Amino acid sequence: VFQENTKVTLFSEIEFNNIPMDDKLWSCYLHACLMYIQGETLTNKSLRDRFGLPESSAGTMSRLIKESVSEGKIKALDPDTAKRYMKYIPSWA
Numbered sequence: 001v002f003q004e005n006t007k008v009t010l011f012s013e014i015e016f017n018n019i020p021m022d023d024k025l026w027s028c029y030l031h032a033c034l035m036y037i038q039g040e041t042l043t044n045k046s047l048r049d050r051f052g053l054p055e056s057s058a059g060t061m062s063r064l065i066k067e068s069v070s071e072g073k074i075k076a077l078d079p080d081t082a083k084r085y086m087k088y089i090p091s092w093a
Contacts, residue, residue, distance in 0.1 A: 016051050016052075016053060016060075021067075024064055025067060025068055025071060025073060027050070027051075028042070028047060028064055028065065028068045028073065028074065029068060029073040029074060031046070031047055031050050032068075032073070032074045032088055032089060032090045033090050035089075036089050036090055036093050041077055041087035041088060042065075042074060042087065042089070043086070043087055043088070044058055044061045044062060044065065044086075047061050047065065065086075065088060068088075069088070072091050073090070073091055074088045074089065074090055074091055075088065075089060075090075075091050075093075077089050
């Protein structure tokens with residue numbers, strides 16, 4: 001609410017390939033935060049679903065997740081789990 005009015009910002013849909021890497025990393029982190037608050041974890045599938053990507057994009061999501069981990073935005077829930085079954089949470093959790 002902005003004084004006696006409501007301010008709304010609309011965004012158009014952007015194709016995944018056109019999203020800057022910084023925004024992809026931020027989206028990955030925010031997705032991890034939302035999932036954590038809901039009592040769930042970020043997975044490759046949940047992130048693909050968030051971006052509306054098919055299963056064939058699993059490698060792309062893996063690279064994005066790996067970069068998010070290396071930047072310290074998210075961390076593995078159980079680092080000893082097989083890569084296929086990895087789940088991630090925000091780094092502060």
